[in-house]
Amino acid sequence: MRLKNKMVVVTGAAGSIGREVCQVLANQGASLALTDLASDPLDEITRDLQNKGASIFSKPADSADLSTFERFLNDAETALGRRPNALVNTAGFWRIIDFVATTPGDWQEMLTANLMTVLASCRAIIPRLLESGEGSIVNFASTAGEFGSIRPSAAYAAAKGAVIAFSKSLAREVSPNLVRVNCISPGPIDTPMLQAASDEARSIAASRTLLGRLGTPHDIANGVLFLLSDESAFVTGTVLQVNGGSLL
Ligand SMILES: NC(=O)c1ccc[n+]([C@@H]2O[C@H](COP(=O)([O-])OP(=O)(O)OC[C@H]3O[C@@H](n4cnc5c(N)ncnc54)[C@H](O)[C@@H]3O)[C@@H](O)[C@H]2O)c1
Numbered sequence: 001m002r003l004k005n006k007m008v009v010v011t012g013a014a015g016s017i018g019r020e021v022c023q024v025l026a027n028q029g030a031s032l033a034l035t036d037l038a039s040d041p042l043d044e045i046t047r048d049l050q051n052k053g054a055s056i057f058s059k060p061a062d063s064a065d066l067s068t069f070e071r072f073l074n075d076a077e078t079a080l081g082r083r084p085n086a087l088v089n090t091a092g093f094w095r096i097i098d099f100v101a102t103t104p105g106d107w108q109e110m111l112t113a114n115l116m117t118v119l120a121s122c123r124a125i126i127p128r129l130l131e132s133g134e135g136s137i138v139n140f141a142s143t144a145g146e147f148g149s150i151r152p153s154a155a156y157a158a159a160k161g162a163v164i165a166f167s168k169s170l171a172r173e174v175s176p177n178l179v180r181v182n183c184i185s186p187g188p189i190d191t192p193m194l195q196a197a198s199d200e201a202r203s204i205a206a207s208r209t210l211l212g213r214l215g216t217p218h219d220i221a222n223g224v225l226f227l228l229s230d231e232s233a234f235v236t237g238t239v240l241q242v243n244g245g246s247l248l
Pocket of ligand 1: 011015017018141185191
């Protein structure tokens with residue numbers, strides 16, 4: 001029970017990786033406040049965790065909208081009767097598209113889902129964590145944001161690169177107050193996001209890792225657990241690569 005007595009907020013909780021993150025955190029005793037744009041799958045994961053005895057509040061919300069996210073946090077605090085200790089930002093969106101085929105609307109969509117969600121949720125939660133005198137934030141980057149995307153998705157890579165720069169900068173601001181900020185950077189993970197690519201592209205992605213396989217949502221959830229737990233008490237401003245040793 002490494003997260004007993006912790007209340008963790010998870011965005012994108014209905015997603016493939018988000019759902020597994022929620023399972024792992026609940027297994028470790030965390031109370032969870034979950035949100036996602038997609039209400040039906042959010043209800044599904046909420047019921048599943050509640051049936052297993054976890055303490056859960058969930059509400060569909062747009063994490064990219066600051067006032068909406070602040071209302072969500074207020075409702076979560078009331079329902080769970082406690083302040084949050086941590087935030088995990090799994091919300092995101094990826095699409096393969098040649099940059100020359102994209103429009104300003106596509107860029108906005110990518111930046112909103114992958115970057116604005118991080119900015120708005122961090123802006124809403126940071127004052128609460130600073131007041132508590134401790135906290136941990138885990139933002140989702142991507143190998144695309146570190147090295148550039150292999151398949152065409154330049155606007156996505158730009159947003160994820162910005163998440164890394166933002167998280168390091170925020171760590172500088174708030175870590176002296178014992179609020180830690182880190183990124184997790186998944187490599188190719190076997191999820192519908194990657195299944196949208198061709199079989200050939202997926203096997204190339206697996207062969208580019210030193211371990212010769214695609215990662216699983218559970219691999220990522222274990223990395224998140226480390227960054228939230230006391231075992232990482234001296235870790236901030238870093239990017240944890242969970243990518244099987246991807247060679248790009
Ligand atoms: N799957 C991979 O191979 C892979 C690789 C590298 C990075 N990542 C990153 O990991 C994270 C999770 O990926 P996934 O495969 O689970 O994706 P997913 O599409 O299954 O889940 C993402 C979830 O985020 C939610 N979301 C999007 N915009 C939102 C918003 N504005 N407000 C609230 N919720 C919103 C979606 O509804 C969805 O449920 C993403 O940030 C993704 O970029 C994934």
